[in-house]
Amino acid sequence: MSHPPHQQINRDLLRPLLQTSWRFYVLVALPAAMVLTGLISWLSQVTFGFGISGIRWPVYWGFYVTNFVFWIGISHAGTLISAILRLVNAGWRRPVTRCAEVITVFALMIGAMFPIIHLGRPWLAFWLFPYPSERLIWPNFRSPLVWDFFAINTYLTGSLLFLYLPIIPDFAVARDRATGLRRRIYGVLALGWRGTPKQWHRLETAMQIMAIAIIPVAVSVHTIVSFDFSMAPVPMWQTTIFGPYFVAGAIFSGIAALLLAMAALRRLLHLQAYLHPVHFENLGKLLLVMALLWGYFVFNERLVTYYGNEPAEMTVFWQTQRESYAPLYWTMVVCNFVLPLILMGIRRFRTITGCIIASIGVLIGMWLERFLIIVPSLGHKYLPYSFGTYRPQPVEMIITAATFAAMILLYALFSKVVPIISMWELKAGDHPPADLIPPATEEHPIGELRL
Amino acid sequence: MPNWGMAVDLDRCTGCGACVTACHAENNISTVGAEQAARGRAKHWIRVERYWEGEFPEATLKFRPVMCQHCDNAPCEPVCPTYASHHTQDGLNAQVYNRCIGTRYCANACPYNVRFFDFFNPSWDKPLQLQLNPDVSLREVGVMEKCTFCVQRIKSATIAAKAEERELKDGELQTACSQACPSRALVFGDLNDPESEVSRLSRSPRGSKLLEDLGTKPKVAYLSREA
Numbered sequence: 001m002s003h004p005p006h007q008q009i010n011r012d013l014l015r016p017l018l019q020t021s022w023r024f025y026v027l028v029a030l031p032a033a034m035v036l037t038g039l040i041s042w043l044s045q046v047t048f049g050f051g052i053s054g055i056r057w058p059v060y061w062g063f064y065v066t067n068f069v070f071w072i073g074i075s076h077a078g079t080l081i082s083a084i085l086r087l088v089n090a091g092w093r094r095p096v097t098r099c100a101e102v103i104t105v106f107a108l109m110i111g112a113m114f115p116i117i118h119l120g121r122p123w124l125a126f127w128l129f130p131y132p133s134e135r136l137i138w139p140n141f142r143s144p145l146v147w148d149f150f151a152i153n154t155y156l157t158g159s160l161l162f163l164y165l166p167i168i169p170d171f172a173v174a175r176d177r178a179t180g181l182r183r184r185i186y187g188v189l190a191l192g193w194r195g196t197p198k199q200w201h202r203l204e205t206a207m208q209i210m211a212i213a214i215i216p217v218a219v220s221v222h223t224i225v226s227f228d229f230s231m232a233p234v235p236m237w238q239t240t241i242f243g244p245y246f247v248a249g250a251i252f253s254g255i256a257a258l259l260l261a262m263a264a265l266r267r268l269l270h271l272q273a274y275l276h277p278v279h280f281e282n283l284g285k286l287l288l289v290m291a292l293l294w295g296y297f298v299f300n301e302r303l304v305t306y307y308g309n310e311p312a313e314m315t316v317f318w319q320t321q322r323e324s325y326a327p328l329y330w331t332m333v334v335c336n337f338v339l340p341l342i343l344m345g346i347r348r349f350r351t352i353t354g355c356i357i358a359s360i361g362v363l364i365g366m367w368l369e370r371f372l373i374i375v376p377s378l379g380h381k382y383l384p385y386s387f388g389t390y391r392p393q394p395v396e397m398i399i400t401a402a403t404f405a406a407m408i409l410l411y412a413l414f415s416k417v418v419p420i421i422s423m424w425e426l427k428a429g430d431h432p433p434a435d436l437i438p439p440a441t442e443e444h445p446i447g448e449l450r451l
Numbered sequence: 452m453p454n455w456g457m458a459v460d461l462d463r464c465t466g467c468g469a470c471v472t473a474c475h476a477e478n479n480i481s482t483v484g485a486e487q488a489a490r491g492r493a494k495h496w497i498r499v500e501r502y503w504e505g506e507f508p509e510a511t512l513k514f515r516p517v518m519c520q521h522c523d524n525a526p527c528e529p530v531c532p533t534y535a536s537h538h539t540q541d542g543l544n545a546q547v548y549n550r551c552i553g554t555r556y557c558a559n560a561c562p563y564n565v566r567f568f569d570f571f572n573p574s575w576d577k578p579l580q581l582q583l584n585p586d587v588s589l590r591e592v593g594v595m596e597k598c599t600f601c602v603q604r605i606k607s608a609t610i611a612a613k614a615e616e617r618e619l620k621d622g623e624l625q626t627a628c629s630q631a632c633p634s635r636a637l638v639f640g641d642l643n644d645p646e647s648e649v650s651r652l653s654r655s656p657r658g659s660k661l662l663e664d665l666g667t668k669p670k671v672a673y674l675s676r677e678a
Binding site: 048049050051055056057058059060061115118119120121122124125127128137139140142143144145146149228231232233234378381382383384385386388 | 487490491492493498500501502515517526529530531532533534550551552553554555556558559560562563564567568569570571572591592593594595661662665667
């Protein structure tokens with residue numbers, strides 16, 4: 001496999017922007033219909049009352065908050081991974097970064113909808129904003145939900161910038177190739193990019209700043225999401241481990257989402273010459289590391305609870321460990337730990353197919369993890385008389401499915417208007433052929449690596 | 452400034468449920484119907500918890516009326532993003548319905564599970580709609596509601612006493628549940644008045660607070676069973 005010359009890069013990566021096959025319309029129409037169904041479901045929930053959902057006393061948070069945490073977790077795919085790979089100057093990152101950053105932005109947008117979807121009176125959601133009002137009422141800054149609002153907005157702004165900056169030179173290429181209205185739109189988006197040394201210098205500086213700034217923001221976002229739980233005196237919620245546990249889980253599910261997106265792009269946009277098996281192998285190793293880290297956190301959380309033997313906590317503990325939630329719990333352990341350990345730990349299985357299977361497993365497992373944190377605890381809170389269970393209703397399932405469709409839809413539309421692989425970064429890195437890309441674990445003396 | 456609290460004598464409670472009915476009537480708590488009640492949508496600001504001990508036929512049944520404990524260190528208050536759940540100066544844990552946007556975070560944070568979400572707009576089985584209390588506002592769909600210690604009664608009694616330029620007498624003011632309790636198991640009053648009946652009962656060596664070790668500083672004292 002030889003590496004494509006610059007002209008070829010432009011041709012390959014601008015092709016989706018300039019040509020549209022019927023398959024694209026199918027790929028857009030199906031998720032769009034699903035998203036529309038989700039929207040109708042939500043509107044009917046607003047119209048007929050929250051009663052059509054499965055939420056009940058005492059389990060007042062269910063699928064919606066699970067989805068919220070899940071999607072905010074997925075958003076750690078991009079920005080964090082791509083920022084770290086940029087900072088350590090890993091040469092193989094070049095075809096991967098943009099697919100990852102796009103996931104971040106869209107997953108955040110989807111995740112940020114859930115706090116509004118789950119509100120009893122969503123039309124008053126703006127009361128969470130610190131807007132000047134004549135009644136001089138501010139949001140309660142002691143509430144973790146208000147911290148969420150600020151954390152997510154900061155992260156969304158940061159990751160939008162982080163996504164947009166490296167697209168500017170590519171917008172300029174698209175502008176120069178396009179005609180008519182498209183040319184004008186790409187022209188505006190390219191912000192007058194001419195490729196002068198000064199412009200390049202500024203772009204590099206801005207990206208360097210963003211790559212450093214976005215890492216603490218990403219870590220803080222999921223820590224704050226974990227505070228939604230760990231700040232409340234609920235059995236199995238109030239634990240100091242939740243911050244790092246949630247961040248690790250978020251990166252874990254993020255890598256899985258990235259691997260799936262890469263596999264889909266490689267197939268649908270014919271990017272075999274850019275996304276090599278070695279990219280999947282490198283990210284697969286990262287997935288393995290995160291699976292081990294996740295396993296460590298779960299073991300730690302469970303063992304400390306078990307050893308502490310506090311009655312209220314033990315009630316929830318046994319519910320998940322061997323009572324009604326046990327099937328879900330052990331599915332989670334298999335999906336999140338056993339499966340990635342086998343598939344990513346054994347070199348023979350660390351193929352693209354192996355990565356896809358492991359990633360689907362991890363996504364299922366991580367979704368279950370959030371569900372198992374929220375529901376069993378709320379259903380078994382201290383007074384046995386008020387124990388309860390939760391059964392999701394169609395409206396919640398449809399909205400959940402619709403968010404996955406929304407992700408596919410947004411991703412498909414985005415890859416239609418923006419080159420999904422950073423063209424200038426490929427050229428700048430003199431994109432090497434697959435056999436020259438070093439596996440992530442191979443050692444190189446400093447200075448020998450040509451990136 | 453009074454500090455409202457309650458004492459519950461478990462020795463006296465027969466589990467009759469009059470408090471629950473009185474509370475529904477006084478506070479315009481909508482009935483949701485059998486089907487929705489089975490789906491966990493019933494709203495009982497006060498409930499009588501039943502705990503069985505031992506095996507049949509030697510089983511004994513114990514009752515515990517549980518309502519909002521009006522904690523002095525309430526976990527529901529800091530988590531509310533809009534200050535809908537907040538503390539009043541006279542020690543009540545107040546819920547401002549109009550300010551509530553329905554995150555339901557307060558209900559999750561509450562260890563006693565005494566906060567209730569309005570899943571639908573209020574409705575009543577006929578003819579209950581004819582006995583609504585004009586002093587209590589209705590709650591629309593999507594907000595949280597809970598025991599207020601009958602704040603409307605507290606306000607009207609306080610205002611009446613102030614108009615007559617006198618102090619409120621102990622026992623002059625009762626919540627609906629304590630008024631309805633036939634065995635006088637529920638006693639409501641001012642904890643800042645050391646002579647009041649509720650203060651006297653709260654000091655009883657039989658007294659304890661519900662889930663006291665969580666540090667919520669509840670204002671309802673439970674007097675344990677001796678019989």
